[in-house]
Amino acid sequence: MALDAETRTQLIDTVRRFVTERLRPIEAKVAEDNLVPDEIVAEMRELGLFGLSIPEAYGGLDLSMEEECLVAIEVGKASPAFRSSFGTNVGIGSQALVMFGTDQQKARYLPGIASGDIVTAFALTEPEAGSDSASVQTRARRDGDHYVLDGTKRYITNAGKAHLFTVMARTDPDVKGASGVSAFLVPRESEGLSIGKSEKKMGQQGAHIHDVIFEGVRAPVENRLGEEGQGFRVAMQVLDRGRLHISAVCIGVAERLIADSVAYAMERKQFGKPIAEQQLIQAMIADSKTEALAARALTLETARKRDSGETVTLEAAAAKLYASEMVGRVADRAVQIFGGAGYTADHGIERLYRDVRIFRIYEGTSEIQRVIIARETLKRGG
Numbered sequence: 001m002a003l004d005a006e007t008r009t010q011l012i013d014t015v016r017r018f019v020t021e022r023l024r025p026i027e028a029k030v031a032e033d034n035l036v037p038d039e040i041v042a043e044m045r046e047l048g049l050f051g052l053s054i055p056e057a058y059g060g061l062d063l064s065m066e067e068e069c070l071v072a073i074e075v076g077k078a079s080p081a082f083r084s085s086f087g088t089n090v091g092i093g094s095q096a097l098v099m100f101g102t103d104q105q106k107a108r109y110l111p112g113i114a115s116g117d118i119v120t121a122f123a124l125t126e127p128e129a130g131s132d133s134a135s136v137q138t139r140a141r142r143d144g145d146h147y148v149l150d151g152t153k154r155y156i157t158n159a160g161k162a163h164l165f166t167v168m169a170r171t172d173p174d175v176k177g178a179s180g181v182s183a184f185l186v187p188r189e190s191e192g193l194s195i196g197k198s199e200k201k202m203g204q205q206g207a208h209i210h211d212v213i214f215e216g217v218r219a220p221v222e223n224r225l226g227e228e229g230q231g232f233r234v235a236m237q238v239l240d241r242g243r244l245h246i247s248a249v250c251i252g253v254a255e256r257l258i259a260d261s262v263a264y265a266m267e268r269k270q271f272g273k274p275i276a277e278q279q280l281i282q283a284m285i286a287d288s289k290t291e292a293l294a295a296r297a298l299t300l301e302t303a304r305k306r307d308s309g310e311t312v313t314l315e316a317a318a319a320k321l322y323a324s325e326m327v328g329r330v331a332d333r334a335v336q337i338f339g340g341a342g343y344t345a346d347h348g349i350e351r352l353y354r355d356v357r358i359f360r361i362y363e364g365t366s367e368i369q370r371v372i373i374a375r376e377t378l379k380r381g382g
């Protein structure tokens with residue numbers, strides 16, 4: 001549901017203030033401690049950030065995709081690790097339930113997801129199934145009115161604190177590809193479910209990924225999302241949506257890096273004048289600005305298309321590909337504009353340079369986005 005213009009402006013302003021006053025001042029400490037403080041998470045809950053995409057009937061803000069992107073752009077102006085605290089609840093962790101859940105499943109979990117009392121995670125990737133996600137090997141064997149899950153999921157965001165997992169597992173071992181896969185809601189406290197150590201990562205310290213191990217985990221049949229064999233379709237629809245959210249975050253980080261670069265270039269003097277007066281610096285700023293505007297236009301237009309009911313598989317993949325590659329280039333130019341100060345830790349530019357690298361990898365690598373874009377373009381005949 002779309003907000004009226006005034007409420008929308010208010011929400012964006014509130015998030016912008018929260019980012020500026022509460023998140024940006026503690027970015028370095030969050031990275032150093034590898035932890036987003038509890039009081040910040042509590043404030044995110046207060047603001048409704050955990051429930052941005054959850055229907056109002058279940059206590060969420062029920063934002064349209066375009067509105068969610070506008071909020072994600074603002075949140076992207078602080079270290080992306082902050083967004084990760086609630087990102088799974090807004091996107092990949094909740095949306096299979098929102099899109100495919102029964103009324104009973106929704107009533108049970110969505111209010112807690114919207115408030116942030118329930119943290120969710122999305123468990124698709126496995127040690128042997130990354131880009132080829134239709135090849136998941138985690139097994140869900142039917143046993144009376146339960147399924148029994150066995151297998152390992154890898155790199156699962158927020159697994160360490162999640163209360164509820166959306167898990168893609170193979171219900172039909174005789175079907176090798178997508179149609180043998182089903183989706184399940186699996187609570188953290190299920191017997192046989194364990195969480196691996198937090199992985200050391202290149203960036204986004206404060207956000208965590210873990211293995212999730214299933215050993216004879218029993219999930220009742222009523223926890224299946226959609227029909228048997230629909231799990232891969234569920235996952236792909238969740239990712240179509242998630243890719244727009246990630247594109248918006250990339251735009252937010254890029255806009256912040258451009259603002260930081262401009263401020264620095266106007267203040268830093270070499271050869272007797274601000275480096276902002278050097279045309280070679282201006283060229284970098286111009287390229288970054290142009291690309292950020294292009295990503296913004298593509299992402300918001302695609303979000304509006306999705307809001308009007310169009311299938312946006314191609315456009316969402318194009319937005320994710322372009323925005324994630326764009327922010328990598330913008331971060332690289334920002335390091336260059338800051339010179340030595342960009343490479344050292346003081347201004348946080350090198351941290352953002354590392355933080356944005358993952359956007360080209362998760363929720364489908366750039367290569368996989370290209371595969372999707374080409375496939376869909378060929379299908380459409382141009």
Ligand SMILES: Cc1cc2nc3c(=O)[nH]c(=O)nc-3n(C[C@H](O)[C@H](O)[C@H](O)COP(=O)(O)OP(=O)(O)OC[C@H]3O[C@@H](n4cnc5c(N)ncnc54)[C@H](O)[C@@H]3O)c2cc1C
Binds near residue numbers: 121156366
């Ligand atoms: C920080 C982080 C958070 C994550 N969070 C989650 C999560 O919450 N839930 C989840 O399920 N997963 C998550 N992932 C997993 C992520 O989605 C995968 O890492 C990603 O999809 C790539 O899979 P892979 O790492 O196995 O790489 P691979 O699939 O092994 O790819 C390696 C390289 O081969 C290329 N490649 C593979 N196939 C093709 C092809 N057909 N054509 C061209 N090139 C190809 C890839 O593009 C890449 O460059 C996360 C990963 C990280 C690092």
